[in-house]
Amino acid sequence: MMTVNEVSKLTGVSIRTLQYYDRIGLLPPAEYTEAGYRLYDDASLETLQQILLFRELQFPLKDIREIIGSPDYDRSRALGQQIELLKLKKEHIENLIDLAIGIKAVGVKALTFDAFDTRKIDEYAAQAKASWGTTPAYKEFEEKSKGRTKEEDKKIYQGMIDIFAEFGAVRNTDPASGDAQALVKKLQDYITEHMYTCTKEILGGLGRMYGGGGDFTTSIDSIGGEGTAVFAARAIEIYCG
Numbered sequence: 716m717m718t719v720n721e722v723s724k725l726t727g728v729s730i731r732t733l734q735y736y737d738r739i740g741l742l743p744p745a746e747y748t749e750a751g752y753r754l755y756d757d758a759s760l761e762t763l764q765q766i767l768l769f770r771e772l773q774f775p776l777k778d779i780r781e782i783i784g785s786p787d788y789d790r791s792r793a794l795g796q797q798i799e800l801l802k803l804k805k806e807h808i809e810n811l812i813d814l815a816i817g818i819k820a821v822g823v824k825a826l827t828f829d830a831f832d833t834r835k836i837d838e839y840a841a842q843a844k845a846s847w848g849t850t851p852a853y854k855e856f857e858e859k860s861k862g863r864t865k866e867e868d869k870k871i872y873q874g875m876i877d878i879f880a881e882f883g884a885v886r887n888t889d890p891a892s893g894d895a896q897a898l899v900k901k902l903q904d905y906i907t908e909h910m911y912t913c914t915k916e917i918l919g920g921l922g923r924m925y926g927g928g929g930d931f932t933t934s935i936d937s938i939g940g941e942g943t944a945v946f947a948a949r950a951i952e953i954y955c956g
Contacts, residue, residue: 716745716754726763741780742766765790768797773840800840837927855911871909876938878902882947883939890950899947899954915955922951 723730736742737753742762744753755763762783769779782788860868878901885894899918906913906921913921924931926948935944 716756717760719744719753719755722755722760722763726760726767728763728767736766736776739776739780741776765793768793771797772800851911859910874905874909875902878905879935879938879943879947881939882935882950883943886939886943886946890946891953895946895950896954899950902947902951903954918951919955922948922955925951 717725719730719733722728723733733742733753737744742759745756745759746754748754765783766779769782774782782793863871878898881898881901882895885892885898888895903913903915903918906918911917925935926932926945932944935947936942939947
């Protein structure tokens with residue numbers, strides 16, 4: 716058994732954080748002494764490793780608590796995601812090192828900021844979160860999509876395509892215009908009807924993904940023309956305040 720102080724020294728997690736994890740039911744100690752001090756066993760430390768793993772994947776603590784407490788939690792699968800995320804972070808750091816070495820050696824010859832791009836990391840973390848299906852929105856999506864045929868799914872997907880095509884038709888206008896804002900509301904209502912309740916918070920997050928330069932941006936621009944994704948993202952940002 717290890718005391719909370721010993722666990723803190725071993726892991727680098729502060730005593731206050733370990734106490735907080737206990738209070739919210741995320742990491743209860745194996746037992747308490749008669750004086751009320753927390754004691755942790757090997758199983759507790761393994762659970763702490765899993766918690767820190769998901770923190771690296773940028774999961775909220777409440778989601779971590781649901782995941783590791785689930786009977787179908789697959790630690791091997793979680794480790795696979797962690798390994799992939801660490802590889803992406805390693806690549807990102809190496810790019811930054813190469814940039815810094817280049818600047819030191821020859822000075823700034825070209826103003827490139829590619830090394831600072833974290834979109835790959837952000838997109839992978841988002842996909843990893845979605846794959847566990849712990850959020851209410853994901854659960855609602857699963858419920859609404861249950862029993863749908865492939866043709867029905869195709870029809871819903873086509874509806875999204877049609878909306879982005881409409882965004883493309885007005886992409887050279889003011890994203891704050893009535894037409895653009897009406898399209899944002901149409902998109903929000905469509906997602907709520909067919910997928911999950913699309914709050915402004917969720918919609919704002921989708922907008923950032925749409926205009927973030929990854930696969931979403933490429934797909935949306937292929938539908939509505941170059942600049943459609945960024946235009947839609949800006950219109951959504953304005954709509955969400």
